[in-house]
Amino acid sequence: MEPDPLSGAIMTPIYQTSTYVQNAPGDHKGYEYARTQNPTRTVLQHALASIENGKFGLCFGSGMAATDAVAKLLQPGDEVIVSNDLYGGTYRLFTKVFANYGIKFHFIAMKDAGNIRQYLNENTQMIWVETPTNPLLNIIDLEACAAISKEKGLLLVVDNTFASPYLQNPLDWGADIVLHSATKYLGGHSDVVHGALVMNDADLEEKLRFIQNSCGAVPGPHDAWLVLRGIKTLHVRMQRHCENGEAIAKWLRQHPKVGKVLWCGFEDHPNHEVAKKQMRGFGGMISFTLKDDSIEAANGVLSKTTLFSLAESLGGVESLIGHPATMTHASIPREERIQNGLVDSLIRLSVGIEDVDDLIADLQQAIG
Ligand SMILES: Cc1ncc(COP(=O)(O)O)c(C=O)c1O
Numbered sequence: 505m506e507p508d509p510l511s512g513a514i515m516t517p518i519y520q521t522s523t524y525v526q527n528a529p530g531d532h533k534g535y536e537y538a539r540t541q542n543p544t545r546t547v548l549q550h551a552l553a554s555i556e557n558g559k560f561g562l563c564f565g566s567g568m569a570a571t572d573a574v575a576k577l578l579q580p581g582d583e584v585i586v587s588n589d590l591y592g593g594t595y596r597l598f599t600k601v602f603a604n605y606g607i608k609f610h611f612i613a614m615k616d617a618g619n620i621r622q623y624l625n626e627n628t629q630m631i632w633v634e635t636p637t638n639p640l641l642n643i644i645d646l647e648a649c650a651a652i653s654k655e656k657g658l659l660l661v662v663d664n665t666f667a668s669p670y671l672q673n674p675l676d677w678g679a680d681i682v683l684h685s686a687t688k689y690l691g692g693h694s695d696v697v698h699g700a701l702v703m704n705d706a707d708l709e710e711k712l713r714f715i716q717n718s719c720g721a722v723p724g725p726h727d728a729w730l731v732l733r734g735i736k737t738l739h740v741r742m743q744r745h746c747e748n749g750e751a752i753a754k755w756l757r758q759h760p761k762v763g764k765v766l767w768c769g770f771e772d773h774p775n776h777e778v779a780k781k782q783m784r785g786f787g788g789m790i791s792f793t794l795k796d797d798s799i800e801a802a803n804g805v806l807s808k809t810t811l812f813s814l815a816e817s818l819g820g821v822e823s824l825i826g827h828p829a830t831m832t833h834a835s836i837p838r839e840e841r842i843q844n845g846l847v848d849s850l851i852r853l854s855v856g857i858e859d860v861d862d863l864i865a866d867l868q869q870a871i872g
Contacts, residue, residue: 505551505732518729519543540717544725548700548732552690555669555735556682558702560709562716563728567665567685568593569721570699572601574661574681576715580606583627587614587644589637589844591663591685592833613844615774617648624656633679634663635672636779639791639828639852640845641766643775646782650678659708665689668819670742672783675704681712688819692734692741696727741821744857745788751860752853752867753790761871763793763849788855789818791828794871797849802827805851808870811863818854823863826852 507514519542524535535541545563552561564570571594578584586598588611598609610623620631631653635644646662653660661681662674668689674682684690686698703709716722723731753767768779769786779786794801805825806814812825816832826832829848833841842848855863 505547505736516544516547516729516732518725520725538725539720539722542722542725542728544732545723545728548728548735551732551735552684552686552700553702555738556664556675556702557669557673558675558682559704559706560702562701562709562712563686563723563731564699564701564716565721565723565727566697567591567683567687567699568597570683570685570701571597571663572721573712573715573719574683574701575602575607576719577659577711578602578607578629581627582629583608583610583623583625584630584632585610585612585620585623585628586632587634587637587642588612589640589642589846590632590634591638591665592828592835594632594634594663596835614644614649615642617645617652620649620652624652628656628658630659630661632661632663634666635782636666636768636787636789638666638789639766639826639833639850641666641768641773641789641791643768643773643779643782645775645778646672646674646677646679653680654678665819666789667783667787668738668742670738671746671785671787675702677782680705680708686731686734687817689738689742689745690734690819691731692738692820693730694817694820694822694824696730696734698723698727698731700731741857742785742787745855746785748857748860748863749786749788749790749855752855752863755864756790756792756867759871761795763795763797766791788853790853790855791850792853793847794849794851797847799827799829799848802829802849802851805870809866811858811866812853812870818852820854821857823856823858824854826854828852 526532549561662679665685682702684700757765767790812823
């Protein structure tokens with residue numbers, strides 16, 4: 505990041521202003537009104553583009569606001585093919601808001617990306633992928649998805665929240681738009697809600713910037729500044745998230761009360777080879793089931809951890825534990841989630857950067 509051009513301040517100032525004084529109508533320094541542009545946000549947009557190997561970054565008030573902006577590229581009658589294991593809020597936005605505007609969403613398994621072909625028709629405009637998926641840590645082959653989207657002239661959108669740019673850069677594999685809930689690893693300290701898009705195509709950037717300004721779901725400068733600060737330590741935090749994640753995944757796997765452990769670093773994890781190809785590490789997100797597959801058994805664990813705090817969200821320095829069936833993914837109907845593997849006892853861990861022995865001791869006393 506460059507020092508502030510006005511003062512040389514090494515830390516980008518928080519430009520807490522709603523407007524900018526003009527010398528004469530139209531004679532200004534490139535800033536007119538703070539919904540449209542803000543210097544703190546501009547620096548963050550450049551930083552985001554740079555860490556995602558993209559040309560343009562755009563910031564939003566939340567990850568959902570960024571998702572909403574991308575969906576507004578669509579017209580009534582358009583169809584979208586979406587990975588079926590995805591953040592519940594994205595599912596809710598698509599099925600409860602955009603479906604009402606005549607947009608059709610196909611939620612499908614993408615473990616084999618070739619499956620997408622079955623759902624293509626002349627109305628298909630977009631492929632929407634989350635990888636690793638939330639909360640089942642499924643891995644989807646980005647290169648294979650991009651081959652289909654390029655062949656058919658579709659937009660490939662990748663929600664890269666779980667991996668973070670440190671572990672995966674979807675634009676390098678042919679994605680058109682990368683989306684982040686910067687609330688998670690990019691912010692990294694559980695103190696900000698923020699969203700981002702990164703892309704290479706100038707026309708696409710212009711359309712999305714138009715939506716950003718017209719619809720107005722922009723972040724305040726202080727929130728942009730918090731994400732800027734978070735990005736400076738992303739690589740160091742991610743290294744520790746990965747190390748701790750690996751140790752905990754391996755420990756859970758040998759625990760007699762634990763059923764399945766989902767962590768994309770295991771060699772027998774579905775599509776592990778794809779993860780190895782497109783990711784630089786396997787991260788700190790782990791889900792596991794209990795041999796006693798009941799909500800009661802899961803609640804027993806969830807209410808006993810002390811270092812792992814029971815809370816929604818992920819990607820912060822402090823470890824979190826959650827129950828997708830009743831928390832983050834409660835908006836997905838039970839039959840649908842069970843069919844996709846999101847069973848009642850599934851517990852999701854966002855492994856933080858604390859001492860790993862302390863984290864394991866906490867899980868040991870909670871699982872018993
Ligand atoms: C993968 C993923 N995408 C998008 C979102 C939405 O982001 P936000 O909560 O910042 O609106 C979340 C939030 O949990 C998420 O986990």
